[in-house]
Amino acid sequence: MRKLLATGVLALPLLAAPAAVFPALAEAGHGPKLLDTRFSFEGPFGTIDRAAAQRGFQIYKEVCAACHAMSLMSYRNLMDLGLSEAAVKGIAAEVQVEDVNDVGEKIERPGKPSDRFKKPFPNDAAAAAANGGAAPPDLSLIIKARPNGARYVFSLLQGYVDFDSLTDQQKAEFGLAKDYKLEEGKHFNIYFQPGEQGYKIGMAKPLSDGQVNYVDGSKNDLPSMARDVVTFLAWASEPHMEARKRTGVRVVLFLLIFAGMMYAVKRKIWADAH
Amino acid sequence: MASMQGKPPAFNSAVVRWIDKRLPIFTFMHHEYGVFPTPRNFNYWWSFGGIAMVMLITMIVTGIVLAMNYTPHVDYAFDSVERIRRDVPQGWLIQYMHMNGASFFFIAVFIHLFRGMYYGSYKNPRELLWMLGVVILLLMMATAFMGYVLPWGQMSFWGATVITNLFSAIPVFGEDIVTFLWGGFSVDNPTLNRFFSLHYLLPFVIVGVVVLHIAAMHVAGSNNPTGIDPRGPQDTLPFSPYYVTKDGYAVVVFLIFYAIFVFFAPDFFGEPDNYTKANPLQTPAHIVPEWYFLPFYAVLRSIPDKLGGVIAMFGAIGILFLLPWLDTSRVRSGRFRPMFKWFFWVFVIDCLVLGWVGGNPADAEISILGMHIPLLWIGRLATFWYYFHFLILLPLLGKIERPLPLPASIADSVLKPAAAR
Ligand code: HEM
Numbered sequence: 282m283r284k285l286l287a288t289g290v291l292a293l294p295l296l297a298a299p300a301a302v303f304p305a306l307a308e309a310g311h312g313p314k315l316l317d318t319r320f321s322f323e324g325p326f327g328t329i330d331r332a333a334a335q336r337g338f339q340i341y342k343e344v345c346a347a348c349h350a351m352s353l354m355s356y357r358n359l360m361d362l363g364l365s366e367a368a369v370k371g372i373a374a375e376v377q378v379e380d381v382n383d384v385g386e387k388i389e390r391p392g393k394p395s396d397r398f399k400k401p402f403p404n405d406a407a408a409a410a411a412n413g414g415a416a417p418p419d420l421s422l423i424i425k426a427r428p429n430g431a432r433y434v435f436s437l438l439q440g441y442v443d444f445d446s447l448t449d450q451q452k453a454e455f456g457l458a459k460d461y462k463l464e465e466g467k468h469f470n471i472y473f474q475p476g477e478q479g480y481k482i483g484m485a486k487p488l489s490d491g492q493v494n495y496v497d498g499s500k501n502d503l504p505s506m507a508r509d510v511v512t513f514l515a516w517a518s519e520p521h522m523e524a525r526k527r528t529g530v531r532v533v534l535f536l537l538i539f540a541g542m543m544y545a546v547k548r549k550i551w552a553d554a555h
Numbered sequence: 556m557a558s559m560q561g562k563p564p565a566f567n568s569a570v571v572r573w574i575d576k577r578l579p580i581f582t583f584m585h586h587e588y589g590v591f592p593t594p595r596n597f598n599y600w601w602s603f604g605g606i607a608m609v610m611l612i613t614m615i616v617t618g619i620v621l622a623m624n625y626t627p628h629v630d631y632a633f634d635s636v637e638r639i640r641r642d643v644p645q646g647w648l649i650q651y652m653h654m655n656g657a658s659f660f661f662i663a664v665f666i667h668l669f670r671g672m673y674y675g676s677y678k679n680p681r682e683l684l685w686m687l688g689v690v691i692l693l694l695m696m697a698t699a700f701m702g703y704v705l706p707w708g709q710m711s712f713w714g715a716t717v718i719t720n721l722f723s724a725i726p727v728f729g730e731d732i733v734t735f736l737w738g739g740f741s742v743d744n745p746t747l748n749r750f751f752s753l754h755y756l757l758p759f760v761i762v763g764v765v766v767l768h769i770a771a772m773h774v775a776g777s778n779n780p781t782g783i784d785p786r787g788p789q790d791t792l793p794f795s796p797y798y799v800t801k802d803g804y805a806v807v808v809f810l811i812f813y814a815i816f817v818f819f820a821p822d823f824f825g826e827p828d829n830y831t832k833a834n835p836l837q838t839p840a841h842i843v844p845e846w847y848f849l850p851f852y853a854v855l856r857s858i859p860d861k862l863g864g865v866i867a868m869f870g871a872i873g874i875l876f877l878l879p880w881l882d883t884s885r886v887r888s889g890r891f892r893p894m895f896k897w898f899f900w901v902f903v904i905d906c907l908v909l910g911w912v913g914g915n916p917a918d919a920e921i922s923i924l925g926m927h928i929p930l931l932w933i934g935r936l937a938t939f940w941y942y943f944h945f946l947i948l949l950p951l952l953g954k955i956e957r958p959l960p961l962p963a964s965i966a967d968s969v970l971k972p973a974a975a976r
Binding site for chain 1: 595634637640641647648651792796797800801803804807808810811814815817818819821822827828830831
C-alpha cells in the first residue's frame with residue numbers, strides 16, 4: 282500500500298505537467314483577468330440551470346442569431362432544455378427554410394423541429410462581408426473553443442469600453458502601441474485578443490442593460506443576461522454534459538469498490554508468499 | 556521458448572485435450588501465463604506493461620466503433636465527430652474514451668519506459684526486447700499524430716501542416732516527400748483519407764510488435780527491482796494467480812484515474828482551438844502538438860537550423876535504440892548505482908522541462924528575480940542535457956561509479972529489504 286501511494290504521488294507530476302504548460306500559454310498575452318463568477322454547470326456535480334438556459338436561448342434567438350449561426354443545433358434539441366414539443370414546433374415554425382418539393386422545385390416552408398437552427402448568412406463570405414470583414418463564428422461550440430470559455434464569453438459580453446474616453450494612462454496600462462488606431466467598424470473590448478495592436482473586435486456591443494424582456498420577468502441587466510446566454514451556449518456546446526457527469530459518478534464508485542475487492546483478493550493470494 | 560519444454564499439464568476436458576494435441580495453445584497459455592516463473596519481488600512499476608496493454612485494447616475497441624460513425628472528408632469530418640458526441644447513442648462516451656485514452660496510453664507507456672531505464676531492463680539479454688519497445692513507441696506516435704488530424708479541427712490541420720512540413724528539410728527529396736505525404740500540394744482531403752487509413756492500420760501493427768515484445772520477454776524472462784537474475788524456485792512465483800491479481804488491481808486503480816478525466820475533465824489534455832473547424836486561411840496564434848509530443852517539439856525548436864532540428868528531434872527517440880550499448884555499467888538496477896540513481900531523476904526532470912518549454916510559444920520568456928530568461932535558452936540547455944545524459948554520462952558513469960554490493964539472491968533481498976533500499 283505504501284508503495285502504491287508513492288506511485289500515485291510520483292505519477293501526479295506527470296499528470297500535472299500539461300496543466301502547468303497550458304495556463305502559461307493562456308497568459309502569454311497580457312489582457313485583464315476574466316470576470317470572476319461561478320456557473321451552475323461547473324464542477325463535477327454541476328448541472329445546467331434550465332431556466333437560465335431557456336432565457337439564454339431567448340437572447341440567442343432575439344439578438345445573436347442575427348449574426349451567429351449554431352449549425353450543430355436542431356430545434357428539437359430544445360426539448361432537452363425542458364421546452365414542450367408544442368413550444369418547439371412553434372419556435373421552428375417562426376423561420377422559413379429552403380427545401381425541395383415532391384416535383385423538385387425549390388420552395389420555402391415553415392421550419393420543423395428536425396431542422397437545424399436557421400443560419401443568418403448563406404456562407405462565410407457573406408457573413409464576413411456583412412460584418413466589416415470579420416465573420417461571426419458559429420456559436421455551437423464556442424464555450425469549448427476558447428480557453429476558459431464560459432468565463433471568457435461572460436466577460437467578453439461585458440468587456441466593451443468606449444475607446445475615445447480612455448485616458449493616455451489607461452491606454453498605457455493596456456500596453457497599446459504608440460501608433461494604435463481603432464479602425465472604422467472595430468470596437469474596443471478589453472478581453473478580446475490582448476496585445477499592442479489588440480482588443481479590436483468586429484462585433485459591436487451586442488447586449489446592453491434591459492435589452493431583452495424576459496417573459497418570466499427575471500432580471501435583465503447586462504450581467505444577468507450575459508450569464509443566461511452563456512448558460513445556454515455551455516449547454517449547446519455539450520448537450521450530454523449532465524449524463525457524462527452522472528455516469529462518471531457511477532463508474533468511479535464502481536471502480537473504487539472493484540479496486541477494493543481486487544486488493545483484498547490480491548492480499549489473500551499473496552498472504553503465503555511474503 | 557524456454558518454458559515450452561515442460562510437460563503439458565493434464566487438462567480435464569476432453570475437448571481441450573483434443574485441441575491441445577493438434578494445436579497446443581492451451582499448453583502454451585499454461586506455460587507462458589499460468590505457471591510462468593516470475594520474479595517474486597516486482598513492485599507496482601512492473602504493472603504498467605499490463606496497463607499499457609489494456610489501454611491498447613481500449614483504443615482499438617473504441618476506435619473501431621468510432622470508425623463506424625466517422626466520415627473522413629474535409630467537409631464532414633469535424634461535424635461527424637460532433638455527431639458522434641451529440642447524436643450517436645453513448646457516442647460521447649466512446650469518443651471521450653478514445654480521445655483521453657490516447658493520453659493515458661502514453662502515460663502508461665512513458666512510465667513503463669522510465670521503469671525500464673531505472674532498473675536497467677534494456678541490458679543484456681534484453682536488448683531486442685527494449686528495441687521492440689522503442690519501435691512500439693514510434694508506431695504509437697505515428698498513430699496518435701494521424702488520429703489527431705482526423706477530427707479536422709484547427710489544431711488537427713495546422714499540427715499536420717507543421718509536422719509534415721518538417722520533412723521538406725530533407726535535402727534534395729524534401730519537397731517531393733512532402734507532396735507524397737500530402738497526396739497533393741497542401742494538407743487536404745487526400746491527406747485526411749490516407750491518415751484515416753493508416754490510423755486504422757497502425758494499431759494492428761502495434762499489436763503485432765507487442766506480440767514480439769512479449770515473446771522476447773518470455774525468452775529472457777522479466778527483469779526485477781534488484782536487477783539480478785532469479786537463481787531458483789525460491790526467487791519466483793507463478794504468474795497466475797500472483798501477478799494476475801497484483802496487475803489486475805493496478806489496472807483498476809489506473810482506470811480510476813482514466814475515468815476521472817473521461818467523465819469530469821474530458822478536455823483537460825485537449826486544445827480549445829480544436830473545437831473550431833479547420834480553416835486553411837486562418838493560422839492559430841499558437842500551434843501546439845499534443846502533450847506527449849511536447850518534449851520532442853522543444854528539441855526541434857531549440858536547434859536554429861531546420862534540418863538540424865528535425866535530426867535532433869528524431870534522434871531523441873532514435874538514441875533510445877542505442878541505450879543498451881551506451882550504458883556501460885554491468886549492474887542493472889538503479890538501486891545499486893548511487894550516482895546513476897541521481898542522474899536518472901535529473902533526466903526525468905529534464906524531460907518534464909522540455910515538455911514545459913515545448914508547450915509555450917517559441918518566443919516566451921519567464922522572469923526569475925527580475926531577469927527575463929527566454930525559454931528558448933532553457934530548451935537548448937535541456938536539449939543539451941538530454942543528449943549529454945545518453946552520450947557522455949551513461950558511458951562514463953559505468954566506468955567511474957562504484958556500485959553498492961548486490962544481494963545474494965532475490966529471495967535474500969525480499970527477506971532483508973532494508974539493506975537493499
Ligand atoms: C494505438 C492506438 C490508438 C491511438 C494512440 C489513437 C489516437 C487517436 C487520437 C489522439 C485521436 C484524436 C481524438 C480527438 O482529439 O478528438 C483519434 C481519433 C480517431 N481514432 Fe484513434 N487511436 C488509436 C487506435 C484507433 C483504432 C484502432 C481505430 C479504428 C479502428 C481508431 C479510430 C479513430 C477515429 C475514427 C478517430 C476520429 C474520431 C475522433 O476524433 O474521435 N483509432 N485517435
